[in-house]
């Protein structure tokens with residue numbers, strides 16, 4: 001008897017000797033070895049949808065900020081969240097099955113384990129970024145989906161957050177929690193209208209130059225601009241690095257990762273002093289801001305800065321609207337947040353800070369525990385989420401003065417402007433612009449809120465990064481034995497020192513972070529800790 005699952009898997013056989021892992025951001029590696037993984041992810045997406053009683057599941061084909069020759073895939077849960085961890089493991093297992101028959105058998109096993117009726121409806125929506133390998137890998141996903149008998153919606157080019165938005169909107173359509181019209185146009189209408197409402201007549205000063213990393217963010221931003229107020233009334237946006245015709249230029253010398261890692265503007269940048277700029281990454285789920293001052297010095301305004309800016313603004317609105325008694329705001333960071341940012345949130349803003357392991361899913365979970373959870377990774381991934389209780393209190397709040405009424409109106413518009421499903425570079429960018437316009441701030445004022453401690457992020461290649469096991473939100477190593485004590489000794493030697501090492505979840509390396517009172521001390525500390533990592537992780541080390 002014909003077995004469509006085995007047939008689909010046979011059409012896209014797994015290359016020999018490659019081991020796949022569904023990591024921090026799904027499967028991500030060289031595009032040429034991903035065909036089999038794509039088909040199998042199609043199968044997993046169909047199963048996941050059936051388990052959710054036919055709700056829409058998303059499949060996003062992207063490798064974000066990675067080089068153009070890479071690609072990847074991540075699955076999106078019905079409310080737009082990232083895939084549940086247990087299913088990451090199932091995805092990893094099916095991706096590594098050697099033969100088509102093993103794939104089919106495992107597919108059946110998952111179905112019986114979760115009592116999934118394989119004849120029930122499955123619905124899957126697919127999007128992709130602009131990489132050259134995208135069309136081929138899309139076909140591989142579609143083969144998996146067709147074999148599993150899923151209903152398919154192919155959205156073509158999408159930013160990652162747009163796909164999350166569409167998934168959430170499809171699944172909430174017609175319910176009291178309807179998120180928006182489940183189309184790309186619906187996305188622009190929702191965020192365009194919210195931006196206008198949140199500005200409330202305030203006009204951002206100057207212009208904003210947006211570097212789109214030569215990725216999918218470029219054409220999507222061009223589209224979004226059509227739904228924003230005209231530049232005379234609203235924001236003047238200059239779009240740069242939007243060449244999607246040459247996919248080999250994706251993320252090359254531009255984009256959020258380039259700017260954050262090199263701490264400088266893309267070489268092509270031609271902006272003047274104090275002009276606001278921001279850079280998106282390849283799938284537009286991450287944004288960092290920056291500017292050059294009148295001495296031509298570069299200043300980065302990263303995810304920590306966005307979190308502090310937004311948290312302080314939301315704190316003011318909640319207070320001014322008379323809601324401070326019922327709503328508390330918290331900020332969620334990772335260990336990579338600059339110590340000065342953490343201190344600013346705790347001491348100046350007087351808000352609670354949580355620290356989680358690296359990876360948006362951990363930050364998102366922690367933020368879900370708060371009434372308003374502002375979460376950002378230093379590299380610019382993040383958003384703000386509002387609990388249902390908070391949304392209910394805001395909806396039924398009766399303002400008792402014109403001042404309260406105004407603050408409440410801004411708060412409601414800002415909530416609509418924030419993509420609740422996932423961190424979204426375009427929505428975060430508009431949010432920052434709204435806050436700056438309301439505060440009447442330029443980038444200098446924003447930068448002036450606190451002074452970053454000099455820091456250094458390095459990468460050390462070791463024999464086996466799995467030897468490095470961390471605890472305490474990845475701030476301390478429990479293995480290799482003895483290394484943490486040595487790191488502590490180095491940290492103690494410098495002023496305001498902090499350093500940690502952890503195995504990367506996306507690259508075959510150990511990352512070392514160090515900060516200290518001065519640039520020399522921070523660099524020194526990073527070098528010393530990197531040496532320790534090399535020694536403890538070198539050949540023959542336990």
Ligand SMILES: CC(=O)N[C@H]1[C@@H](OP(=O)(O)O)O[C@H](CO)[C@@H](O)[C@@H]1O
Pocket residue numbers: 024025064336358359360377379381503504505506507511
């Ligand atoms: C220090 C750093 O920036 N790490 C990044 C990177 O994770 P690693 O596990 O450090 O490789 O990629 C993740 C996925 O994009 C992102 O969430 C995270 O912030």
Ligand SMILES: [Mg+2]
Pocket residue numbers: 064065281282283284285286
């Ligand atoms: Mg990304």
